[in-house]
Amino acid sequence: MAICKKEFADRMAENGGMTKKAAFNAVGAFIETLKDYLSKDEKVMFTGFGRFEMRTVKEKKGRNLHTGETCIIPEHECVRFCASDLLYDGIKGGDDGTYGTEE
Numbered sequence: 001m002a003i004c005k006k007e008f009a010d011r012m013a014e015n016g017g018m019t020k021k022a023a024f025n026a027v028g029a030f031i032e033t034l035k036d037y038l039s040k041d042e043k044v045m046f047t048g049f050g051r052f053e054m055r056t057v058k059e060k061k062g063r064n065l066h067t068g069e070t071c072i073i074p075e076h077e078c079v080r081f082c083a084s085d086l087l088y089d090g091i092k093g094g095d096d097g098t099y100g101t102e103e
Contacts, residue, residue, distance in 0.1 A: 005031075038079060050083040 003011075005027055013023035034052060037044050044052040054077050062073040 046084075048084055048086040050081055050087055052079060052081050054078070055080045 006024065009024040009027045010020055012018075012027065013020045016023065018026075034044055038052060038054050041054055057076055057078055059075045060073050062071050063069070064071055
């Protein structure tokens with residue numbers, strides 16, 4: 001299930017001890033600030049979380065799924081996120097590689 005901006009802000013408000021409105025505004029400000037830096041081709045790094053950066057995707061062949069026709073997808077820019085090891089370890093439930101399962 002995907003989480004929308006409002007649901008994320010609601011959880012952030014619970015975890016951060018702030019109002020839902022303040023959390024929603026903070027999430028919006030974060031997104032706008034991230035866009036500002038990425039539009040200037042700057043990397044955004046958060047220690048213990050990860051790194052956002054713009055990457056160039058080379059031109060490649062693709063296929064129209066409706067018609068089956070091949071086409072050329074032109075070179076373009078996309079946002080890439082690289083998670084830090086600390087984030088992975090936190091998701092897994094520790095650094096023992098058990099992914100939060102009991103043995």
